[in-house]
Amino acid sequence: MHITANGNKICFGICRIELKGVIKLFNLTYEQIISVILEKTNISKEELDQKIKIKLKDLSDLISKEGAAHIVANELGVKLITIPQFLKIKDVLPGMKLVGITAKVMSIYETREFIRNGKKSRVASILIGDETGTTRLVLWDETAIDALKSLKEGDIVKIKGAYCKENNGFKELHFGNNAQLIINPEGETIDNVLVRQQLLRKNISELNPDDHVEIIGTVVQLFEPRSYEVCPTCGKRVKSNEGNFNCAEHGVISPKQVPLVNFFFDDSTANIRIVAFREQAEYLLEKTMDEIQEIKTSPEKFDKLKLEILGKQLIIKGRVTRNEMFNRLEFVANRIEEADPVEIAQSVIK
Ligand SMILES: [Zn+2]
Numbered sequence: 001m002h003i004t005a006n007g008n009k010i011c012f013g014i015c016r017i018e019l020k021g022v023i024k025l026f027n028l029t030y031e032q033i034i035s036v037i038l039e040k041t042n043i044s045k046e047e048l049d050q051k052i053k054i055k056l057k058d059l060s061d062l063i064s065k066e067g068a069a070h071i072v073a074n075e076l077g078v079k080l081i082t083i084p085q086f087l088k089i090k091d092v093l094p095g096m097k098l099v100g101i102t103a104k105v106m107s108i109y110e111t112r113e114f115i116r117n118g119k120k121s122r123v124a125s126i127l128i129g130d131e132t133g134t135t136r137l138v139l140w141d142e143t144a145i146d147a148l149k150s151l152k153e154g155d156i157v158k159i160k161g162a163y164c165k166e167n168n169g170f171k172e173l174h175f176g177n178n179a180q181l182i183i184n185p186e187g188e189t190i191d192n193v194l195v196r197q198q199l200l201r202k203n204i205s206e207l208n209p210d211d212h213v214e215i216i217g218t219v220v221q222l223f224e225p226r227s228y229e230v231c232p233t234c235g236k237r238v239k240s241n242e243g244n245f246n247c248a249e250h251g252v253i254s255p256k257q258v259p260l261v262n263f264f265f266d267d268s269t270a271n272i273r274i275v276a277f278r279e280q281a282e283y284l285l286e287k288t289m290d291e292i293q294e295i296k297t298s299p300e301k302f303d304k305l306k307l308e309i310l311g312k313q314l315i316i317k318g319r320v321t322r323n324e325m326f327n328r329l330e331f332v333a334n335r336i337e338e339a340d341p342v343e344i345a346q347s348v349i350k
Helices: 030-040 045-058 065-075 142-150 278-285 289-296 299-309 341-346
Strands: 002-005 008-011 016-018 099-108 112-116 119-130 133-139 156-167 170-175 180-183 212-222 226-230 244-247 251-253 256-266 271-277 313-323 328-338
Touching (some): 030 045, 099 133, 133 142, 133 156, 142 180, 212 271, 212 299, 226 289, 256 278, 256 289, 271 278, 271 313, 278 289, 278 299, 278 328
Parallel strands (some): 133 170, 271 328
Antiparallel strands (some): 002 008, 008 016, 099 119, 112 119, 119 133, 156 170, 156 180, 212 313, 244 251, 313 328
């Protein structure tokens, strides 16, 4: 079945959705990416090979052939993605339209009335969740709002045709006049709802100072890890004063070394310098502090480390900061996780 709405083509069978500006091609093979680019542009195979070669060289071979091909696709304005029509909450992103979701009702909030264009309108909202997270569902449709009267916590809702937008750094699902709601569809259950704060996922090119968000991409450059001294009791950073380390709370202490590492991270829309401290640095490098100390004194070990780390695909939660000296944005990692390739494939960019 094919539906065209708002210029977005949807194929339910193969679940290929083209949304305005979507550019992720991570789950396609190199050959598939090439054939998509050739199909959608007038460029010749030779020109394309050349562009990819140049891109690989520009990035000092830090990215894979697939990665280079997907950056070239982006530059040529080829926008494509493969995502299923029914999504898990973690994969629903602002800008997505015609989203389908099956979720459990966690809370039902009071329906509000307001006047719009001289007409009395209502807006209802409920908190829904599935195995991957929770999100607020906002309903503007009168029939759906009426249907909510019989809704209880623990009920299952199946929604088709919703859209997702950002509200104060959180994603929200909106249910408009063209959406469909089924309460307690037969045979659908959700056992364990993952309740955690869902950070908004953003493109690196869209980041703003103070954003607290999640980004997904690839490590493309790594700087030599460093370390600094902290108080072993409270973990606060301490500075040497004539050879003594003094914690404001714990007095003179024998400091503990903790690691710090800077790297560049690319998601094909842009790249950003990221700093990771302590456990996050150890996690990224897959090294203990002692091993990191050895790397600091051995260029050979650092070269070997780079080979291991460059190209790693990660999901990073953290905060965007502005580096005034270089007039650029940077990112402080609060949590680093390996990205599941399926998740990368489904990460939609509006
Ligand atoms: Zn202390």
